[in-house]
Amino acid sequence: MSILDSLLEKKTILPILDTYRFRGDQTAIIAPSSLMTLVDLLMSEGFHFLVDITAVDWLDKSENPARFEVVYHWLNLDSQERLRVKVRLQDGESLPSLAIRFKTADWYEREVYDMFGISFEGHPNLTRLLTWSDFPGHPLRKDFPLDGGDPFCMSDSTTPFTH
Amino acid sequence: MLWAKVPLIGKNKMPDLNLNDAVVTTRLDSIVNWARKNSLWPMPFGTACCAIEFMSVMASKYDMSRFGAEAMRFSPRQSDMMLVLGTVTNKMAPILRTIYAQMAEPKWVISVGVCASSGGMYRTYATLQGIDRIIPVDVYVPGCPPRPESMIYGVMKLQEKIEKESLGMRKDHVRRFYESLDLQEKIQSEKNLTGQQAIQHMLRQAAHDKVATIF
Amino acid sequence: MDSIAITKTQLDGDRMIVNMGPSHPVTHGTLRIVLELEGEIITQATPEIGYLHRGVEKLGENLSYQQFIPLTDRLNYTSSMMNNVGYTMTVEKMLGISIPRRAEQIRVLVSELARIADHIICLGINAVDIGAFTAFLYLFRQRETVYDLFEMAAGQRLHTSFTRVGGLFRDLPPEFIPLCEQFLKEAPKAIDELEKLLTKNPIWHDRTKGVGALSVQEAINWGYSGPCLRACGLAQDLRVKQPYMGYEQYDFDIPVGTTGDVFDRYLVRVEEMRQSLRIIRQVIKSLDTGPIMIDDYKIALPPKEKVYTRMESLIHHFKLIMHGMEMPIGEVYSSTEAANGELGFYLVSDGGKNPYRIRVRPPCLPIFSSFATKVRGRLIADAVAELGAMNIIAGELDR
Numbered sequence: 001m002s003i004l005d006s007l008l009e010k011k012t013i014l015p016i017l018d019t020y021r022f023r024g025d026q027t028a029i030i031a032p033s034s035l036m037t038l039v040d041l042l043m044s045e046g047f048h049f050l051v052d053i054t055a056v057d058w059l060d061k062s063e064n065p066a067r068f069e070v071v072y073h074w075l076n077l078d079s080q081e082r083l084r085v086k087v088r089l090q091d092g093e094s095l096p097s098l099a100i101r102f103k104t105a106d107w108y109e110r111e112v113y114d115m116f117g118i119s120f121e122g123h124p125n126l127t128r129l130l131t132w133s134d135f136p137g138h139p140l141r142k143d144f145p146l147d148g149g150d151p152f153c154m155s156d157s158t159t160p161f162t163h
Numbered sequence: 164m165l166w167a168k169v170p171l172i173g174k175n176k177m178p179d180l181n182l183n184d185a186v187v188t189t190r191l192d193s194i195v196n197w198a199r200k201n202s203l204w205p206m207p208f209g210t211a212c213c214a215i216e217f218m219s220v221m222a223s224k225y226d227m228s229r230f231g232a233e234a235m236r237f238s239p240r241q242s243d244m245m246l247v248l249g250t251v252t253n254k255m256a257p258i259l260r261t262i263y264a265q266m267a268e269p270k271w272v273i274s275v276g277v278c279a280s281s282g283g284m285y286r287t288y289a290t291l292q293g294i295d296r297i298i299p300v301d302v303y304v305p306g307c308p309p310r311p312e313s314m315i316y317g318v319m320k321l322q323e324k325i326e327k328e329s330l331g332m333r334k335d336h337v338r339r340f341y342e343s344l345d346l347q348e349k350i351q352s353e354k355n356l357t358g359q360q361a362i363q364h365m366l367r368q369a370a371h372d373k374v375a376t377i378f
Numbered sequence: 379m380d381s382i383a384i385t386k387t388q389l390d391g392d393r394m395i396v397n398m399g400p401s402h403p404v405t406h407g408t409l410r411i412v413l414e415l416e417g418e419i420i421t422q423a424t425p426e427i428g429y430l431h432r433g434v435e436k437l438g439e440n441l442s443y444q445q446f447i448p449l450t451d452r453l454n455y456t457s458s459m460m461n462n463v464g465y466t467m468t469v470e471k472m473l474g475i476s477i478p479r480r481a482e483q484i485r486v487l488v489s490e491l492a493r494i495a496d497h498i499i500c501l502g503i504n505a506v507d508i509g510a511f512t513a514f515l516y517l518f519r520q521r522e523t524v525y526d527l528f529e530m531a532a533g534q535r536l537h538t539s540f541t542r543v544g545g546l547f548r549d550l551p552p553e554f555i556p557l558c559e560q561f562l563k564e565a566p567k568a569i570d571e572l573e574k575l576l577t578k579n580p581i582w583h584d585r586t587k588g589v590g591a592l593s594v595q596e597a598i599n600w601g602y603s604g605p606c607l608r609a610c611g612l613a614q615d616l617r618v619k620q621p622y623m624g625y626e627q628y629d630f631d632i633p634v635g636t637t638g639d640v641f642d643r644y645l646v647r648v649e650e651m652r653q654s655l656r657i658i659r660q661v662i663k664s665l666d667t668g669p670i671m672i673d674d675y676k677i678a679l680p681p682k683e684k685v686y687t688r689m690e691s692l693i694h695h696f697k698l699i700m701h702g703m704e705m706p707i708g709e710v711y712s713s714t715e716a717a718n719g720e721l722g723f724y725l726v727s728d729g730g731k732n733p734y735r736i737r738v739r740p741p742c743l744p745i746f747s748s749f750a751t752k753v754r755g756r757l758i759a760d761a762v763a764e765l766g767a768m769n770i771i772a773g774e775l776d777r
Contacts, residue, residue, distance in 0.1 A: 022708045023471050048598050051713075052739040056726055061734075071724065073711055073739075077598065077612070080619045084711060104601030107747040115435075130428035130776055131289065132254050132359060139288055139436055146433075146440055148288025208401055210408045210430055211773055212455035215499065216536055219525070222518040239401075255408060255429050258400050284448070287433030308536050 003045060003076070003083050004028060007038075014038055017088075027084045032095055035087055039101055042074055047083065049075040050098065053108035055116045059142035067091045068118055072098075089118060097123035115140035192330050199243075199269065200325040203232040203318070206242035208262060211249025213276040213308040225311040230318055239265040244321070246314075247300075250278035251291045257358030263298045264344055269333045271325070273317050274300045277307050296369075296376050297362060299336060343378040392416055396758070400429045407772025411749070411761075418757050423750040431776040438736035442702045443469050444543060446736065451537035453738060453774040456499045457492035459528065460716045461774075462541040467622065468712040468723035469543045472705060473677065480666040481545040482623045487558075487661045488531065488540060489623075489714075490654040494565065495524040496717035496769075497605075497647045504644070504766030505576060508585045513575050520568045523561045530554050543703065544678040545671035555662060562659060569651055576644070586640040590752050590764040597638060601744030604719025606768065609646045610638030616715035628660045640767040677703055702731035711739075718742050718769055740774040 004019050004026045014037050018029040030038055051073040058067060066088035074083045087095060097120035098105035109120045110129040117138035120126060128135060137144050205227075207217055220227050221235060236242040239262045251259055263270060274294055277283035280303045282292035294300060301324060304317035343365070351361040365377040399410035408429035414422040434453065438446045450465040451458035463485045470477060498521045502514040525535040530551055532538035540547050576582045592602075597610040607614055615632045617625040633649035635642030671678045675694035684691035705727045713722035719741030726735040745768050753761040 023474060023710050025710055027709075048595075050601060051720065052711075052722060052724065052737070054724060054737045054739075056735045061728060071737075073722070073724070077614060082711070084709075102601070103599050103751075104744040104747065107743060111743075128428075130431040132357075132428070134357070134360065139433060144288070144436075146287055146436060212452055212536060214407070215455055218499070218503075219518070219522065222522075223515050224519065224522045250430060250432050252429060252431060254431065255400060258429075262401055284452075285432040285434075285437065287437055289431050289433040310535065 002026060003042075003047070003081055006045065007041070010041065014041060025082065025084055027086060029086045029088065032087050032089060032093065035098075036096055038085060039098060042083070043101070046076045046078050047074040049077050050102040050104055050108075051075050051082075053098075053105060053112060055112050055118060055140075057116060057140065057142045065090060068116060070095060070112065070118060091117075094119040094121050096121050097126075099123055114138065117141065192328075193326075195330060196325050196328065200322040201231040203230075203244045203271070203321070204234050204236055204242040204267075205232050205244045205246055205318075206236050206239055206266065207246050207248055208259065209246075209248040210251060210255065211278065213248035213279070216308040216311060217246065217248050217275070217314065220311045220314045225315065227315060227318065230315060230322070232318055239263075240267060243267045243269060244271045244273065244318075246273045246275050247279040247294055248275045250283070250285060251294050252289050253291055253359065253363075254289070256291050256297055256362050259294060260297055260344065260347070260358075260362070263340070268337055270299075270337055270340075271302075271321055272298060272300045273302045273304060273321060275304045275314060275317065276309060277305060280305065283307060296366065297378070299340060299376075299378060340378045347377075393421065398761075407770060407775070409746075409770065409772060409775070411765075413758065413761070415758060418759075420753050420756055420758060420761060423753050423761065425746065425749055427746070427772075428776050430772040434777040435736055435738065438733060440732060442731050443705070443733060444702075446733070447541065448537065448539045451539055453740070453777065454496070454716065454718065454721070454771045455536060455773050456771060457496035457717045458536060458538050459488040459492035459540055460496075460714065461721065462539060463489050463623070464712070464714040464716060464721045465723050466541040466543050467714060468710060468725050471712045472708065472710045472725055472727060473543070473703065474706070475544060475672060475674070475677065477545050477672055478666075478669045479624070480549075480668045481670045483661050483665055484531075484546055484550060484670065485541060486623055486625065486628070487658055487665075488528070488538075490657045490661075491524050491527060491558075493654045493717045494651050495521050497651050498524075500717075500766070500769040501572065501644060501647055504640075504763070504769075505582075507762050507766045508582070510576065510579070510582065513572055516568060516571050516575070520561070520565050523557070523564070527554060527557055527561065530557065542671070542678065544674065545669070549670045555665075558658065558662060562655060562662075565655055566652070569648060573648060577648075583641065585759070585763055586644060586767075588637070589640045589756070589760045590638070590643075590767065592638040592748075592752070594638075600748040602719070602748075603741050603744075604715065604717070605643055605646045605650060606638070606719065606745050608632065609635035609642040611636050616713060616720060620713075622714060625657075627664075628657045630654075630656050640763050643767045705729055713739065716741060718771065718774075719745065721774075738774065738777055740777065742768065742770050742775050746770050746775060 007016060007028055008019060014034055016028055016030055020027050054071050056069045056071060068089045070087045070089060072085040097109055099109060107129060109123055110126060112118050113126050114128040114130050115138055207214060209217060219225055243266060245266055274280045278285060279294050282290050302317050302321045304313050306313055347361045347365060350356060350364055351358060369377050394415045396413045396415055398413055400408045410426040412424040413420050434449055437449060447462060447465060450461040453461050498517045502517045505513040528538050529535050531554060532540040592610050594610045594612045597607050611634055613632045613634050618632055630653045633646045635646050679698055680691035680694050685695045707727055707729045709726040711722055711724045713720045721741055722739030724737035725733050728734040753764055
């Protein structure tokens, strides 16, 4: 039985908003409030390996009001089964941090905070990971321009030398 | 370059000195530069892919020691030629300036690869579009990454350049950089900014003045 | 950089702050570690990364699927072939296509060569950091041969961009296999030489044994993968556990360690190079003849001579370049066993020409995140050995 089926069986304790399979990848969408319940369930099912945490910004494309999707990838090292869990969030909402359960979540959550501005409650040190501390904005948001609003006057870098 | 034959000097008699044998007249520039160009002390400021290729340059097959640039030093204070190998991001910009300031004079810089020279394929919010905006560069080596041969060619080009340059000009060059560094520190302390913000401020000012660099 | 600077008031008498990086000989690439020392013992380490953050993921959203391939080279620049393979596999998974057998075999061949080159750099530089310079010079001869092979195949030594969605950029030239066979003869000797220099060297033992040891449960919790996880004692190798590109056809072993310390990681990497040579031998023996590109002009560019002579091919060419491939709407995650561990790509497509979101799961980010905890209470010299054995590649760490 795949993990999606066993998750759907436990619908009473874990409300699942949607599930689907695409190209062999299993995805479950849950509400932010049931994230910790899901983590406990997954741990008991043997999903001890948190592969990745990232997010997607659906600025204007989303049909529902949620702007962000935080995406978790889990791997079961015994059965080699993978599961993707998505949590939908509005701008300004926050998620519980998984850093207590998975040490690897620490930096991933910092990166998501850095790149998308999504905050995680209970994170031990939620600071920027890749950009610098006074960086304006969050670069992977869709409304952030690729050149970042030209903070270092890069567009003038082709100006001829007039020394 | 010729070395003069110095005649032996007897105990009590004045040497029978032929001035042409004992003294070589030359310009100070050319003799100093001759010494400089053959004893370059490189420091790799390796940030990315080009640094991996630079390992090949230093390792057994390509072997840069054949060109008098053998003594690789990782401390800027012990080196006079910096090779900037790889992408320099905005976060890295103040560090690059500090490292350049710490280098022993005369400071030469080779910008290796397109990322260091112009930002290359990374025209994004995070990447500095060419290190020549913040520090003086002597030779640019194109390529992504350049082959080891091109890096060696870059060093040879620098040697040619050193041979021709005047000592006064080099001093002037470095002085102008120190002036800009003083300005940066002044801005930093006056406005209570980080190094990065100060550089950003100076670049903005430079763009306003229609100047390409901040030094 | 001021965010983690420590003020004078925080310092008491005996402690000293050492700033390792961002420009430092033993930091592989650009990263910064602020070490608080008591004598030579590290009481606290604060890593700061992002000095090579070039905005690759953001750039990927502005490029087409094919245009992103050159950027994957520059993630883990010591084994770019594997990044190419991992990324194109993800796009192929999204499209739901399978590629010709010969292309798969060549991908395996170049991936394993890249693995050897990556391990050579990791081991050589780790040894240099610890003070053993000779191994570096011995190993780099073999690495040059690997780069000669890459240059033959792809035209570039380091940044190969060899794969394309649906196959390969071009077929192997006829001189490739003879040189590869010669490499197969010479490389085992070089690996033996390396082992002679290091494996029984008492100084190497003193510097590496017991440094950075970790239990399997801890390693999984930290998100370890690749040689670092296998050195802890878990035989997790995606090539065997979740076979892709026909890895199940080849006969090879997964080396595992027991303690997960630097010495075990070294042994695992050395053995992996031998196993890679085994795979290469089998690939060459069973190399298929046939096409190296999928026969679908909606995905692969038609051959140049056809573009110049046939109207239809010209239209395909134009459509593919201007409008891109017809991507289904959806999302996929695909991972490969890269030299450092699990290299994953997560693609979100909205059906457009460019990926809507492209995420690289770098293997060394979770590994490096454990650095601060692991070196606390250890000597500063151990931190150097540990950092080298983690094989941090700043390009994929910061992206």
